[in-house]
Amino acid sequence: MRKKTQLSYIARMVNVVNYIQQNLDNELTLEELAQQANFSSYHFHRIFSGMLGESVKELIRRLRLERAAVQLRTSTASILDIALAAGYESDMAFSRAFKSRSGVQPSKFRKSEQASFPCLSISSVRYVTNEHISSFDPFTDEELNMNVTIKQVNDTLVAYVSHQGPYKDCGHAWDTLCTALAPEGLLGGDAKMIGVSYDDPDVVAPDLLRYEACISVDEVFSTTDEIAFKAITGGRYAVTTHIGPYEKLNETYQKFLGQWLSQSEHESADRPCFEIYLNDPESTEPEELITDIYLPLKELRNE
Amino acid sequence: MNKVDLFKLHKADYIAPKKPQICYVANAHYLAIDGVGGPAEDNFNDAVAALYAIAYTVKMTRKKHNLGDYVICKLEARYWSINEECLSKQDKSKWHWQLMIRTPSQVEISDIKQAAMALTTKGKTNSVNKVKLIEYEFSHCIQMLHVGSYEEENRTIEQMQAFATAHQLTATGEHCEIYISDPRRIPPERLKTILRMPVQSSSVVKNIASINKLTE
Numbered sequence: 066m067r068k069k070t071q072l073s074y075i076a077r078m079v080n081v082v083n084y085i086q087q088n089l090d091n092e093l094t095l096e097e098l099a100q101q102a103n104f105s106s107y108h109f110h111r112i113f114s115g116m117l118g119e120s121v122k123e124l125i126r127r128l129r130l131e132r133a134a135v136q137l138r139t140s141t142a143s144i145l146d147i148a149l150a151a152g153y154e155s156d157m158a159f160s161r162a163f164k165s166r167s168g169v170q171p172s173k174f175r176k177s178e179q180a181s182f183p184c185l186s187i188s189s190v191r192y193v194t195n196e197h198i199s200s201f202d203p204f205t206d207e208e209l210n211m212n213v214t215i216k217q218v219n220d221t222l223v224a225y226v227s228h229q230g231p232y233k234d235c236g237h238a239w240d241t242l243c244t245a246l247a248p249e250g251l252l253g254g255d256a257k258m259i260g261v262s263y264d265d266p267d268v269v270a271p272d273l274l275r276y277e278a279c280i281s282v283d284e285v286f287s288t289t290d291e292i293a294f295k296a297i298t299g300g301r302y303a304v305t306t307h308i309g310p311y312e313k314l315n316e317t318y319q320k321f322l323g324q325w326l327s328q329s330e331h332e333s334a335d336r337p338c339f340e341i342y343l344n345d346p347e348s349t350e351p352e353e354l355i356t357d358i359y360l361p362l363k364e365l366r367n368e
Numbered sequence: 369m370n371k372v373d374l375f376k377l378h379k380a381d382y383i384a385p386k387k388p389q390i391c392y393v394a395n396a397h398y399l400a401i402d403g404v405g406g407p408a409e410d411n412f413n414d415a416v417a418a419l420y421a422i423a424y425t426v427k428m429t430r431k432k433h434n435l436g437d438y439v440i441c442k443l444e445a446r447y448w449s450i451n452e453e454c455l456s457k458q459d460k461s462k463w464h465w466q467l468m469i470r471t472p473s474q475v476e477i478s479d480i481k482q483a484a485m486a487l488t489t490k491g492k493t494n495s496v497n498k499v500k501l502i503e504y505e506f507s508h509c510i511q512m513l514h515v516g517s518y519e520e521e522n523r524t525i526e527q528m529q530a531f532a533t534a535h536q537l538t539a540t541g542e543h544c545e546i547y548i549s550d551p552r553r554i555p556p557e558r559l560k561t562i563l564r565m566p567v568q569s570s571s572v573v574k575n576i577a578s579i580n581k582l583t584e
Contacts (some may be wrong), residue, residue: 139443149521186468205502231545240431242577243424243428243431244428244431246428247425247426247427247431247432247482247483247486248425248429248432249486249490250425250483250487250488250492251425251490252421252424252428253417253418253421253422253487253492254417254421254487254491254493255494270576283491287582306553308553335432343552343553344550345375345440345548347439347440348375348439348440348441348442349369351551353554355552355553
């Protein structure tokens with residue numbers, strides 16, 4: 066069962082990689098790539114970089130360089146043209162990038178029959194001409210030490226404040242939310258502190274990161290315009306615990322989606338993850354902060 | 369805006385040495401709630417929840433009204449026995465306790481009453497009405513960090529008792545703890561707790577030379 070799903074994750078990712086190869090000169094969006102293999106765009110990039118060991122951007126840059134190497138050997142195009150085709154603005158910048166990866170200047174590489182093709186990555190995905198990639202070895206940690214439990218979660222009504230910008234600056238959203246809820250007697254008891262991070266900071270610019278600070282409530286009430294209400298959709302969730310500073314949450318996300326999920330028998334649903342904070346970051350040492358990460362899963366189908 | 373952090377501001381009160389050390393904790397303000405029974409029993413957990421609910425409600429309500437912001441301090445607890453028997457010899461169900469959270473002196477009784485009313489209206493635990501504002505002076509104490517489960521505190525307490533005996537200090541019989549770690553998730557062997565053993569001040573004054581000699 067487990068092996069079968071991993072194979073299907075690989076097969077789906079192969080579609081994505083081939084699509085990238087066929088469209089090396091186009092600007093590809095993550096949504097477009099996610100669609101190629103029916104991945105949720107919320108989680109696609111983390112699954113991708115977890116399995117491939119590099120980001121989409123890095124893969125594209127590398128494949129273009131590998132293609133440039135082939136062109137240097139087999140075509141008569143000028144180095145500048147090859148550089149431009151590889152996405153560089155000048156042959157200088159191209160030379161620098163090419164040399165740092167392969168050890169020789171493009172001009173030397175072109176002349177020397179002995180210079181071997183640059184081995185640009187440890188990933189098994191390489192640039193190929195006129196053919197498709199049919200499979201690859203996913204990039205996996207040898208020991209994936211991850212405690213994950215599957216939970217059934219109810220719909221949760223929350224009051225929330227949106228934040229856009231670096232995740233570490235979300236404090237003001239929390240202040241707005243907490244100062245509005247405190248006088249209402251809504252802090253304490255079962256009230257959960259929930260964070261929804263919509264974007265992967267590895268691919269989205271810090272200023273564009275979207276976040277929602279949420280506190281669970283029993284019912285909607287009238288309050289200031291800054292506070293909105295919504296239900297966080299319940300269902301099946303995979304849950305893992307991150308212990309340590311919030312700055313390192315992304316590492317756990319990366320491992321959770323990129324490694325655990327693609328090796329599991331589960332499929333992520335097309336909704337963002339959320340986090341539940343179990344202690345107060347003001348009075349807790351960063352190393353002792355506890356955060357549960359909830360990854361939404363598709364419902365099991367009876368086959 | 370400057371955020372007051374009493375725990376850091378009064379570092380000397382919260383020293384957590386690996387060996388017993390003497391310290392003096394002056395009068396301070398605390399939110400507090402009293403009860404009887406073993407820690408981890410339902411009424412104890414309910415009291416912890418009530419205390420925190422009041423603490424955060426008061427803090428954020430004051431912040432809303434621009435009355436200053438502060439960090440919620442670590443949970444502290446005092447344990448004693450009514451017949452002054454040694455706590456370890458008495459059944460846990462008869463332990464008296466007071467849970468405390470140190471609070472800036474600007475916080476007023478009206479803040480707490482208001483918070484309790486808001487919380488009760490929203491159906492939170494009724495125990496919020498038992499939370500009070502107190503001033504308390506621990507005075508002279510022997511203090512030490514305990515790393516490990518709460519059940520294993522005895523080995524640390526024994527070291528503190530030996531320290532008291534060596535310096536002819538008389539313990540008051542109370543046992544106090546300051547909880548550094550979150551017991552919900554931190555594994556027991558990694559739990560950090562500051563243990564505090566209040567001693568009679570007269571015995572400290574009398575034996576000050578012996579104590580100083582040791583700390584030199």
